[in-house]
Amino acid sequence: MADQWIEIAGTVQPGHQVASGAAADNPYPTGTIALQIPYFQALGLDLTAYFAGTLNISIAPHQFQLIHPQYRFEQVHWTNQHPPENFSFSACHVIFDSIRYGAWIYYPDPSTKQTHFQTTSTLEILAPPIRGIAYGDRLTLEINASEVNIY
Numbered sequence: 001m002a003d004q005w006i007e008i009a010g011t012v013q014p015g016h017q018v019a020s021g022a023a024a025d026n027p028y029p030t031g032t033i034a035l036q037i038p039y040f041q042a043l044g045l046d047l048t049a050y051f052a053g054t055l056n057i058s059i060a061p062h063q064f065q066l067i068h069p070q071y072r073f074e075q076v077h078w079t080n081q082h083p084p085e086n087f088s089f090s091a092c093h094v095i096f097d098s099i100r101y102g103a104w105i106y107y108p109d110p111s112t113k114q115t116h117f118q119t120t121s122t123l124e125i126l127a128p129p130i131r132g133i134a135y136g137d138r139l140t141l142e143i144n145a146s147e148v149n150i151y
Contacts, residue, residue, distance in 0.1 A: 004145040007095075010057035012137045013122065033106075033126070036078045036087075043073050045089060047104070050126045054106055055094070055133070057141060060121040065149045066090060066107050075112075085112040093142035094127050103127035105148065 034052040041048065069088035077084040086109035094101045104126045118124060123141065133139075143150065 002146065005142050006145045006150065008059050008062060008141050008143060008150055010059045010123070010139055010141050012133060012135055012139065013056050013058045014135055015054060015056035015118075015122075015124070032078075036076070039076050039078045040071075040073065040087070040089075043071075043076075045071050045073075045104075047126055049128060050104070051129045054124040055103075055127055055130075056118065057094075057123045057125055057139070058121055059123060059141070059150070060119075062150050063120040064123060064143075065120070065151070066105070066147065067149050068147045069105075069107065070144075070147060083112070085109065089126075090144060090147040092125065092144065092148075094125060094130065095140040095142065096130055096133055096137065099130075100142075101127050101130060105143070 031052055033047075033054065037047050037052065040046075066088050069090045071089040072086070073088075074086045075084040076087055088107040088109065090105040090107075092103050092105050094103045106124045106126045125141070
């Protein structure tokens with residue numbers, strides 16, 4: 001299936017801050033992403049160059065559904081605090097302040113996740129550090145429509 005890139009506008013919004021470890025009541029002081037990266041790397045996806053936290057991008061009023069993610073890892077046992085989880089990833093690009101960054105849609109499967117859910121209008125993005133980005137900022141996402149359905 002050929003890549004079919006589409007652009008969609010989004011807004012950076014606050015998340016639960018568990019992925020980055022910034023939440024005051026976070027049971028994972030270094031954040032969930034830092035703990036998960038070695039597992040994903042062992043499964044074939046190297047995320048070590050990306051910020052160990054997520055950008056939460058609202059695409060409301062649109063919603064999304066991953067249909068054919070590039071990577072899908074099932075039953076990843078990355079912590080002893082809850083059962084294993086399924087994760088999917090789809091390559092994307094973040095365009096902010098006229099700079100295009102390679103990034104990944106990060107999707108912990110809600111059917112295996114226990115807490116900290118997102119709406120179907122919020123994409124969690126793993127990206128390199130992006131200078132100057134802040135809550136409320138508008139940006140553009142380039143998404144592979146052969147992997148992610150926007151509706």
